Amino acid sequence: MKLYQGALSPFAARVRMQVYAKGLDGNGIELAEAPGGTSSPEYKAMNPTGKIPALDIGKRVIPESEVICEYIEDVFPANPLRPSDPEQRAQVRLLSRFVDLYLYPRMSPLYTQLDPSTRDTAAVTAGLKTLDETFDMFERLLKDGGYRSGAFAVGNSLTLADCAVVPGFFFVSALLPRLGRTPAFAGFDTLAEYYGAASKQPVAARVTGEMGKALAAMLGA
Ligand SMILES: N[C@@H](CCC(=O)N[C@@H](CS)C(=O)NCC(=O)O)C(=O)O
Missing domain, CATH: 3.40.30.10 (Glutaredoxin)
Known part of the structure; x- marks a missing residue:
């Protein structure tokens, strides 16, 4: 394949x-x-x-x-990234859909505001407020699914939820400082705890490293 x-x-x-x-x-x-x-x-x-x-x-x-x-x-069922417990499996799918249906659509209006010379500050303020609501939504979904701390969004091992969420929050953490929000997850301790630990997992560090290199090349950083 x-x-x-x-x-x-x-x-x-x-x-x-x-x-x-x-x-x-x-x-x-x-x-x-x-x-x-x-x-x-x-x-x-x-x-x-x-x-x-x-x-x-x-x-x-x-x-x-x-x-x-x-x-x-x-x-390829070996090394499964979907839990066998139906409730945990639903949680994996929920967090995956959260990223597609809430995080990315609410992040995308901010991509056009990265250039300070053409920036609409009112649009940035509104966009950041919407993202704060989205971060709050994520923290509540995460905790409702049993997350307390550590590197895994669901249960005690890597799942498809981490594969969906980590690249999404990588973009958030890379781009928000460019819009004046540092640290990106200020005020959202559970999200910061999760992302900080999850992004250090070897496979997560590998993909965020690849993304970071490509982003730096695109932004000329
Ligand atoms: N919902 C799709 C989104 C895929 C998507 O938007 N991919 C972008 C790259 S991030 C793309 O291929 N854009 C190129 C284009 O639209 O020509 C998925 O989950 O795979």
């Missing part, structure tokens, strides 16, 4: 983190770039969304990071 992906995409990073954690890198799943680039006619012919990540399983190409992660767990 081939995973079409890129270093900076947090959606691709979610799947790469899973692939690394399960030992599938070059051992069942090959990492590749989208043929012709994302949104190219060539790539859109194989993947109607034109986006990365997408998993080429030979007879077809599967898009959407969360769907890909679930498929990989189904096909």
Whole structure:
């Protein structure tokens, strides 16, 4: 199988983190770039969304990071990243959907405000307020699912929840200081505790390192 992906995409990073954690890198799943680039006619012919990540399983190409992660767990059950307990499994899926449905859409208006010369300060203030509400939502979801402290969002080991959440909060922690919010998670101790510990896990450090390098290259930092 081939995973079409890129270093900076947090959606691709979610799947790469899973692939690394399960030992599938070059051992069942090959990492590749989208043929012709994302949104190219060539790539859109194989993947109607034109986006990365997408998993080429030979007879077809599967898009959407969360769907890909679930498929990989189904096909490669060794080193499971989904808990067997149904409530914990629901919590993993809930945190994964939190990232897609709440964190990324609320973060995206701030991407256009990174350049101080064109910044709309009222839009930044409003965006940061919305993000604070989103951080509060995350902390409550995390604690309702039993999290107290440590590196794992659900239970006592790495799950697909960490694969989804860590790349998302990596972006938050890298970009908010550029908008004047330092530290990024000020006032959210549980989130800061979780992200601080989770991002030090070896596979998390590997993907955030890859993302950080790509982000620095993009921002010219
Ligand atoms: N919901 C999708 C989002 C994927 C996505 O937005 N990927 C971006 C990169 S972060 C992309 O491929 N953008 C290129 C484009 O739209 O041409 C998922 O979870 O996989």
